[in-house]
Amino acid sequence: MKHPWMPASPCGDGCLTPGARSVAPPRRVLRVAAACGVVLSAFLVLPFLLVPGARNRLVRLVFRGVLRAFGVRLEVHGGDGFVAAEAGRGALVVNNHISWLDIVAINAVRPMRALAKREIADWPVLGRLVARGGSIFLDREALSTLPATIAELAAALRRGSLVNVTPEGTTWCGLASGRFTTATFQAAIDGGVPVRPIALRYRLADGRETTQPAFVGTESLIDSLRRVARLRGLVLEMRVCEEIAPGRAANRRELAALAESAVRTALCHKSLALPSLTSTGLEVARSGA
Template sequence: MPVSPCGEGCLTPGAPTVARPRQLLRIGAACAVVLTALAASPLLALRRVREPLARLIFRSVLRAFGVRLLVHGGEEFRRAAPGRGALVVNNHISWLDIVAVNAVRPMRALAKREVGEWPVLGGLVARGGSIFLDRERLSTLPGTVGELAAALRGGSLVNVTPEGTTWCGLASGRFAPASFQAAIDGGVPVRPIALRYRLADGRETTQPAFIGPESLVDSLRRVARLRGLVLEVFVCEEIAPGKAADRRELAALAESAVHSALGTVHAPRRRLPVPVAA
């Protein structure tokens, strides 16, 4: 399993905060949104209202925490009619990532098994059609990839975070190739999305990152304290089926697109030499 070296030392200092009453108000508002979403979850079965309702729920979560969402590009992706499958991949920084992606366009997700066990939120994630991966039993990975490919082939958008764990944002991980095999098997494009968190004054911040051994509650509290948090989403051009020779090349293309959108540099991948027969 990928392990991020990011910890408390990665948190950028000097972020402005709100007063404690505002923090409590934000957490209360977020809880109200989640409870309302649970009550309205039967409506998600209705195709006509599913996407606009889900988008409203996720945007309401961002507003509850005082997060401003800025989306760059991807107009055709945001307004496309449902029914065309794609593997949507992004860099992974915070629990806010999945909220942001679904605020742009609601979709299913590949999530770790533990997420489905979260109180309240786990049930909501499961109702959203998530596919769960048991990271403790890698023998189940081929079956999960097969399930993912079937969902993509059936016309679903599925969000995957191929870094496998969260990073602080200033540092990042490699895109593991396993999930990209599902896009190849399903014959669907890959849509990279790049995420960045900054403050109202333009400074990039790592404060929203979900890092180290901290609990979800600790991360929620830190996000609720932030003043003027801006979440930028860059929707990159899709990578068409057949553009990559294999899943490793497809993962490298998606990873490169994310870094290009963010203006960051990642060391090139190292490939082992292929032995030449005598």
Template sequence: MTHPWMPASPCGPGCLAPGAPAVGPLRRAVRLIAAVAVVTFALLVAPLLFVVRPGARDRLLRGVFRGVLRAFGVRLVVHGAIEAAGRGALVVNNHISWLDIVGVNAVRPMRALAKQEIAGWPVLGGLVTRAGSIYLDRERLSALPGTMAELAAALRGGSLVSVTPEGTTWCGRASGRFRPAAFQAAIDGGVPVRPVALRYRLADGRETTEPAFIGPESLIESLRRVLRLRGLVLEVFVCPEIAPGRAADRRELAGLAEAAVHAALGVSALGARVPAPRDADTRTQPADTRTQPADTRVQA
């Protein structure tokens, strides 16, 4: 069942850039074994998520999500920090890949507003559910008010909740408008909005669309494509938060968040994109590296 409200993207297989560097069969096999090991560990420790203290739970979840990135050969580079400060916040980001939610949680574990289908995804669905996700049935408009009320209650209760307001995935070189519905929950909850911009690039600085989860492909096909990529880097830009009351209504709030994400990615009003920075500008280092100049923190 579909309806005019259902998010749609024109991106498809034609957006995937050919010629991305690939690892050999042996490296792919090693990555697959590592991914299975991380999955097995996650399943074994899942019961602990319900009994350990919040700080230990966050560290455990962060370790699992970082393990997923490492298993797939993805290097995480973070600019800024997602602060909790003991209150809730709506964390919004552009949506490109299934890796998005892994990357955001590798920076700061949080609840998510996710489409109902994700609950049935192998492994990732279980992790997202155990992290306290709020699921949205996009095919039932009648369920939207109840879901937004649940989201507002979670925000009011002090939770960080990740939302992808574009509503569907885009290739990264094109993007969609931020839909305003979820921003009403931030207004009702009296919490700030924290925009986060995501970009996928190769080690030499070239932006790549290969991690995008678009078109009619299955999740397995997308997993295989990421598994063979060499030198994939996920950049996370944490933008300044938008304080409660700054926008007159949810549409203005959505526009402010969208503009912040576009500015972080170097996207002009006409859609032109500034080339991604090269590693010479932002160097990746092992996960135990604590600081970089000014506000840039790098994690593997």
């Protein structure tokens, strides 16, 4: 049963920006089929990869393959230290939440565990991949389970895991956004690890921001997949912000405010277009900013 503290977004179909160009129907079918093929191939190979480094490389390639299958160009700005950080150093990675593509993009840059809503485990294809990545699932409708979930999250961070959390608690269209809730930041404090904010924005190839990839309202995942599959020239911009060191904030409320401010400031960069470097077939723009 839903409770008054359940995160909610007013975004819906009315938030979807018009004017996006579409690819032909046969190409849409090929995109979905290619994405499913990439993920299913990973299920066959992953059980045989016992070395963590090899598993992470394959997971990164799988998520990059999903982006490429859907025709999404990923541009990453900043965060060289984050991408190359040593294994075994835990961090809480937080981002604004717009689409299921957010999960795909972050893992295409750096594979990590996630704190995900329980419903994601039932999603076709993507749900199984997220679960196999070691996700910690949160039952948002049962507040009584929150303390145990935060304790599990803190333990994972303490053991050196990177864990991705979306503190807005639900998806927004991207032009509008929600406040960062504070509960999960307690896990970073308890675990003694830094917080790494990441800002995400979606635009078209001509530079216009678009809300078409947003997973909002009452639509199903299948509906959202179909809409993304028909988009032409979709670009996902990711700006990796400076990490917030342990001890910088006095409490979880202050820590959440620092992370939210970092993301909002990064999203104020209206033009992130930089020369691109190609990495494993994926367009990645790099900047030290």
